[in-house]
Amino acid sequence: MPLNSDVVYKSIKKLLLEEADKKPIMIVLPGNLKVDTKKFKTLYSIKDLRMLTPQEILDQFGLEVGSIPPWGNVLGIPTYFDQALLLNVVVDFNVGFLTKSMEIKYGVLENIVKPIIGEFSVLK
Template sequence: MSLESVKAHFKNWNREKDVMEFDTSSATVEQAAETIGVIPARIAKTLSFRGEDENAILIVAAGDAKIDNKKFRHTFHFKARMLSPDEVLEQTGHAIGGVCPFGLANDLKVYLDVSLKRFETVFPACGSTNSAIELTCEELFEYSSAIEWVDVCKGWAEEGEEEITAASSQS
């Protein structure tokens, strides 16, 4: 059901045929990167947190980024508390491993982390554990109806730059 809701969502931009479905799992950042053939950082992972009201908030971040609790609290003015797998499914309509900011079961607030901006394109999931779509950051912002870009992650700037630098020095 979830994959179909995402494809229906992408029909608004005539992009439903761009959703890739794989024979292998893309449920984790590492699996998705291996399946697609990109570095893990280019996987756009969607993290679900308890909002101040009854609805969750979604943060889409680079695959190598981790939530920085201090930055999160400073930005949103409440503590970062992730949802349980059952709550994620109830709030988003997507099971863990396929969570994305598209075709959602509820009208949730979506934020994009700046960790994604270092890439020309990224690969968010599409509602199942074996799907993804390649999007520019601008497309991701538009298609997810994101509210704004936020800086709530850590661990990506240094390592990400080192990885990119190391890759370019090997060429």
């Protein structure tokens, strides 16, 4: 969605592990937005896109849904950040546990992850 100065974009509350053309990917966006699946698929030339099940996430990455940090590069998978994240000075997220989280400057996170940044969200 185009960035709008009248909208408050929440920090990371939504991190999706999906399968794009049979390969895992990570999609990260503020919690008050959702992925525009059609736009995402068109933008990145993806034919098939589906969410991984909680069991697939546990089996493939050893993590529970809700505990996954936004660094797909560490997990060896492409990571996509929605551009709305850029409006956050800091972002917070869980770090492998449902009870442990951290806060980090967005710019530091972007430098660590080196995500693919795009405009692919819509308001819920």
